[in-house]
Amino acid sequence: MERSPLHIARYAYVPKMPEIFFEPISKIKVEPIETLEPQRDREALRALFPHSYGKPAIRFVAGESALPNKPLFVGVILSGGPAAGGHNVIAGLFDGLKKVHPDSRLFGFKGGPSGLIEGKYIEITADIVEQYRNTGGFDMIGSGRTKIETPEQFEKSFETAEQLKLDALVIIGGDDSNTNAALLSEFFIHKGAQITVVGVPKTIDGDLKNEWIETSFGFDTATKIYSELIGNICRDAASGRKYWHFIKLMGRSASHITLECAFQTRPNVALISEEIEARSMSLADVVQTICDAVAARAAKGENFGVVIIPEGLIEFIPEIKKLIENINDIIAQAGSAYESLPRGEAQRSFIHEHLDPDSAALFASLPEGIQIQLCWDRDPHGNVQVSRIETEKLLVDMVRKRLAEMSAAQMYRGKFDYQTHFFGYEGRCAFPSNFDADYCYSLGYAACLLVLNRLTGYIAAIRNLSAPAREWIPGGIPLVSMMNIEHRHGKDKPVIRKALVELDSAPFAAFAEARGKWALSSDYRIPGSIQYFGPPSITDAPTITLQLEHHS
Numbered sequence: 038m039e040r041s042p043l044h045i046a047r048y049a050y051v052p053k054m055p056e057i058f059f060e061p062i063s064k065i066k067v068e069p070i071e072t073l074e075p076q077r078d079r080e081a082l083r084a085l086f087p088h089s090y091g092k093p094a095i096r097f098v099a100g101e102s103a104l105p106n107k108p109l110f111v112g113v114i115l116s117g118g119p120a121a122g123g124h125n126v127i128a129g130l131f132d133g134l135k136k137v138h139p140d141s142r143l144f145g146f147k148g149g150p151s152g153l154i155e156g157k158y159i160e161i162t163a164d165i166v167e168q169y170r171n172t173g174g175f176d177m178i179g180s181g182r183t184k185i186e187t188p189e190q191f192e193k194s195f196e197t198a199e200q201l202k203l204d205a206l207v208i209i210g211g212d213d214s215n216t217n218a219a220l221l222s223e224f225f226i227h228k229g230a231q232i233t234v235v236g237v238p239k240t241i242d243g244d245l246k247n248e249w250i251e252t253s254f255g256f257d258t259a260t261k262i263y264s265e266l267i268g269n270i271c272r273d274a275a276s277g278r279k280y281w282h283f284i285k286l287m288g289r290s291a292s293h294i295t296l297e298c299a300f301q302t303r304p305n306v307a308l309i310s311e312e313i314e315a316r317s318m319s320l321a322d323v324v325q326t327i328c329d330a331v332a333a334r335a336a337k338g339e340n341f342g343v344v345i346i347p348e349g350l351i352e353f354i355p356e357i358k359k360l361i362e363n364i365n366d367i368i369a370q371a372g373s374a375y376e377s378l379p380r381g382e383a384q385r386s387f388i389h390e391h392l393d394p395d396s397a398a399l400f401a402s403l404p405e406g407i408q409i410q411l412c413w414d415r416d417p418h419g420n421v422q423v424s425r426i427e428t429e430k431l432l433v434d435m436v437r438k439r440l441a442e443m444s445a446a447q448m449y450r451g452k453f454d455y456q457t458h459f460f461g462y463e464g465r466c467a468f469p470s471n472f473d474a475d476y477c478y479s480l481g482y483a484a485c486l487l488v489l490n491r492l493t494g495y496i497a498a499i500r501n502l503s504a505p506a507r508e509w510i511p512g513g514i515p516l517v518s519m520m521n522i523e524h525r526h527g528k529d530k531p532v533i534r535k536a537l538v539e540l541d542s543a544p545f546a547a548f549a550e551a552r553g554k555w556a557l558s559s560d561y562r563i564p565g566s567i568q569y570f571g572p573p574s575i576t577d578a579p580t581i582t583l584q585l586e587h588h589s
């Protein structure tokens with residue numbers, strides 16, 4: 038690969054870290070903070086995780102820690118969709134392990150969890166790490182979405198770990214991947230194996246967070262990339278004055294990405310799925326919300342604007358949510374009979390025939406393209422692949438029709454031309470922002486300390502993230518405390534609970550207060566591109582969401 042000048046310059050970047058990480062590794066010890074229990078389904082989780090339930094959150098503080106008098110052997114997995122900074126997690130982990138003992142070894146499982154099951158790995162050497170420091174992507178070892186589920190898969194994972202004489206396994210991933218980490222940790226304890234399993238919070242979606250995990254890595258970079266693009270489009274809209282731009286943004290479930298991009302750019306309409314669900318809005322209600330903004334702006338002579346839409350929106354519209362659940366159950370029950378059908382018309386009519394009457398009527402009312410997209414395969418964790426459903430086009434189509442009705446009823450006078458966009462994959466593999474480069478390196482280092490202290494079933498957690506990196510507070514929290522039971526693939530399963538946008542949170546309150554003004558004004562905010570060099574106020578600023586959460 039030919040390196041660009043920026044690529045080469047990024048190798049020289051030295052990630053900033055919490056103060057305590059500057060201590061020799063033998064002078065960092067674990068301090069328990071408080072015992073954490075899951076918020077829901079406690080009895081079911083206690084029964085499923087008898088060895089992992091009820092552990093304390095911990096932090097790293099100065100103090101004597103006994104180092105093992107042998108090298109540590111650790112395996113690492115990158116799991117799920119890429120997020121900027123994954124390579125820095127590996128770099129932080131690698132550097133930490135070499136400080137524990139210079140003969141420590143790090144193995145990278147290829148292509149995600151399937152690499153562990155199938156025993157496919159590479160040894161990550163210093164030369165390899167040097168080629169990837171501060172760069173985006175997951176291509177050092179690749180990623181995948183395999184769910185470790187069957188008894189055979191657990192046994193195979195165990196066999197691979199035993200063959201490599203692993204002391205630990207570090208799983209870098211989102212809610213589903215960290216669910217894998219919790220299950221594997223419990224399984225290894227059950228087997229009597231001394232293999233520590235540690236998670237690291239990754240996902241651009243920003244929905245792996247809670248009181249202890251302030252954000253997942255990749256969210257900062259992805260939202261900065263999308264905001265740059267949205268800001269440019271806002272300015273184009275205000276320059277040409279002839280298009281409404283409908284922009285779908287990634288975020289499979291939660292609308293954190295859309296909310297952050299709204300703060301950064303101040304579009305005319307930003308839909309927040311969690312609010313739409315809470316207000317039981319129908320698809321027609323959502324369309325009317327957009328049409329009201331279009332009509333109000335047209336009345337000012339402004340036949341242009343920008344709408345941003347979270348990709349998970351349709352799953353939050355109660356009537357469509359019910360339809361999707363109905364489809365999920367049909368697919369799960371039909372099994373291979375469904376999977377063997379050719380994609381497209383055959384799957385569409387199979388589903389249509391098996392739907393409940395209400396869902397069937399709604400299904401039939403959707404454009405055929407959307408019907409087919411709703412029938413496409415679920416991911417290995419049972420999720421609808423919302424990045425493939427063209428919600429932005431569905432909304433444009435419905436807005437156009439509704440505006441025609443409003444025009445006929447003298448409720449709207451204007452001209453509606455549009456463009457549609459989807460920003461998703463563009464934001465996942467950029468050079469990590471300084472924030473993500475620092476955060477990820479620190480998470481990798483924290484993962485190494487969790488391994489060193491044999492804290493199995495923990496996820497690396499770093500707090501106080503809106504302060505300068507030196508003031509960050511590193512530690513870990515037990516994965517089981519983040520879980521609940523959900524209906525997936527037609528069955529109840531333990532999974533890490535996704536963090537949705539909370540409607541009583543400071544970020545949502547700030548958004549709700551400002552959006553009326555943003556709808557009418559064309560005073561967009563243009564954040565520009567990520568800066569890697571320059572004053573820290575520009576290069577190191579955390580997301581507006583994080584700042585609002587901390588200052589509330």
Ligand code: FBP
Binds near residue numbers: 211239242287348
């Ligand atoms: P993770 O939850 O694995 O981090 O993935 C997030 C995401 O980027 C979603 O925003 C998007 O819907 C999905 O991945 C797309 O997945 P894929 O890469 O498999 O198309």
